[in-house]
Amino acid sequence: MRGKRIGSGAALLAGALAVTGLAFAPTALAVAPTTASVTANCGLFGGGAATLTATQSGAAATLTLKSTAITAPIPIGANSINSTLTMANSTGSARVFTGTVNPAMPTGAPIEVGPLNGTVASGDSLDFYRGSLKMVVFGITVTCTGTGPQSPGPFVFD
Incomplete structure (x- = not known):
């Protein structure tokens, strides 16, 4: 009888530890939505x-x-655009993302920059509207600003 108690107690303890482990396991952090549409004005x-x-x-x-609306005015080599993306944050200070990652682009190709790296805090709600993208290409600075809110909405970080 004593053997069954020890076996049952051990099973209960193992089950309790498993549940506790799940409760304290790190949660996966995610941003929602993962994609958003924006409209930008890049001046000239x-x-x-x-x-x-x-x-x-x-x-x-x-x-x-x-x-696809903003295109390369000249051929641009890979990793040659110095980009600074500033996102408005409705919960605090603006967040800045930087980097020099871009694919090679022939004249007239759609512009692509990133991934640009930055730091966020839990609860940040970032929107390109009231933000900007500054790209420096061959010493020429191009600044784009958001002309309206993101769709379907701001990026909210866990």
Whole structure:
């Protein structure tokens, strides 16, 4: 009889530890939505619709911008655009994403920059509207600003 009690007690303890382990397991952090549509005005360099894609891993986040409406005025080599993307944050200070990652683009190709790296905090709600994208290409600075809110809405980080 004593053997059954020890076996039952051990099973209960193992089950309790498993449940406790799940309760304290780190949760996966995620951003929602993961993609959003924006409209940008880049002054003399044009403007129009663009897509932002966001990822999150803890406090680290990346954003990538692609646009068929904003095109390369000249051939651009891979990783040659110095980009600074500033996102308005409705819960605090603006968040800045930077990097020099871009594919090679022939003249007239859609612009793509990123992933650009930045830091976020839980609860950040980031929108390109009231933000900007500054790209420096061959010493020429192109600044794009959002002309309206993101759709379907701001990026909210866990």
